[in-house]
Amino acid sequence: MVLVFLFFIRHILLPFILAAALAFLLTPLIEALSARGRMPRWTAATLVYFVTLAVFGLLIYFVGGPLIRDVAQLVQTVPQNIRKLIGDMAGLVQGVIGHPIDVAVVTGAVFAEMQKLVGSGMIASFAVDGVATIFEAILFVILLIYFLVSGPKLARSTLWLVPPEYRREVDRVRGRVLPLLWRYFLGLAIVVTYTSTVAWIGFAWVFHLPRAPLLAIVVGLLELVPLIGPAASIGVIALTALQQAGLMGVLGLIGFALALRLSIDQLIAPLVLGEAARLHPVVIIFCFLSGAVLFGIIGLLLAVPVAASLKIILRIYYAEPVIDGQSTPGKGPG
Numbered sequence: 001m002v003l004v005f006l007f008f009i010r011h012i013l014l015p016f017i018l019a020a021a022l023a024f025l026l027t028p029l030i031e032a033l034s035a036r037g038r039m040p041r042w043t044a045a046t047l048v049y050f051v052t053l054a055v056f057g058l059l060i061y062f063v064g065g066p067l068i069r070d071v072a073q074l075v076q077t078v079p080q081n082i083r084k085l086i087g088d089m090a091g092l093v094q095g096v097i098g099h100p101i102d103v104a105v106v107t108g109a110v111f112a113e114m115q116k117l118v119g120s121g122m123i124a125s126f127a128v129d130g131v132a133t134i135f136e137a138i139l140f141v142i143l144l145i146y147f148l149v150s151g152p153k154l155a156r157s158t159l160w161l162v163p164p165e166y167r168r169e170v171d172r173v174r175g176r177v178l179p180l181l182w183r184y185f186l187g188l189a190i191v192v193t194y195t196s197t198v199a200w201i202g203f204a205w206v207f208h209l210p211r212a213p214l215l216a217i218v219v220g221l222l223e224l225v226p227l228i229g230p231a232a233s234i235g236v237i238a239l240t241a242l243q244q245a246g247l248m249g250v251l252g253l254i255g256f257a258l259a260l261r262l263s264i265d266q267l268i269a270p271l272v273l274g275e276a277a278r279l280h281p282v283v284i285i286f287c288f289l290s291g292a293v294l295f296g297i298i299g300l301l302l303a304v305p306v307a308a309s310l311k312i313i314l315r316i317y318y319a320e321p322v323i324d325g326q327s328t329p330g331k332g333p334g
């Protein structure tokens with residue numbers, strides 16, 4: 001019943017989930033400030049809230065400006081990029097089939113189809129999505145202070161949804177699962193930040209790529225998508241490398257992409273995520289696709305942590321000792 005209810009309200013869940021996740025990550029900081037500073041929890045939570053808003057403001061100021069500029073430039077260059085891509089593809093196909101291809105005709109047909117898409121209400125849809133995004137951002141800012149101040153109280157109140165005879169067991173399981181979730185979300189934030197920062201340094205200062213901030217943020221955000229995201233980020237870097245005029249630039253970008261991927265997979269991800277949320281790739285793909293089909297972007301974000309939590313819950317239920325997400329098979333209950 002709960003999943004059915006969440007399915008029907010999935011379009012309004014994103015700001016609630018993002019605010020709750022961020023408050024969950026910041027809760028240890030609030031508790032430390034409250035204990036060491038001998039201040040009420042709401043005072044520590046308010047302080048953390050305003051510092052968080054300040055950090056977001058600085059990110060928007062220093063990152064948002066270049067990002068908007070890069071997106072605007074990318075939109076302006078779409079027609080010429082399409083013409084260039086069609087010309088390159090026509091040259092390859094022409095060499096295979098041995099017949100000339102009229103690039104101007106093909107380009108005109110592509111632009112005509114694009115105009116049909118724009119005329120079919122795409123602009124209106126983008127406008128509606130933009131207004132909805134602004135509303136969700138405002139709602140996120142409002143919800144964040146409530147979750148920061150009253151997060152533990154709200155978490156305890158959820159136990160009222162559980163029958164009294166099961167509350168102690170559910171509370172025990174929750175105590176095992178919450179550290180896993182906290183480490184997973186914090187580790188994921190560190191991985192995304194590391195990927196975007198290193199990619200930005202490499203793209204902007206080493207290879208001097210145009211639209212380096214946009215490209216770095218895209219590569220970093222793709223780390224949120226299990227398995228498919230890292231492969232897509234390598235594809236994005238490869239496409240960028242193909243646009244480089246010099247052979248050394250192409251080889252350098254490819255080497256940079258491989259080094260970044262190895263540093264994430266072999267060093268950063270194991271260090272910050274550990275074994276807690278490690279799942280079989282088949283399970284990750286199934287959860288990823290199921291979450292995307294049922295809940296959209298929310299399903300993409302929560303598929304892996306939900307699956308990892310269920311793994312820990314089942315291991316606890318079957319009385320298997322759990323150490324950092326790893327279990328030693330036991331005999332089961334009884």
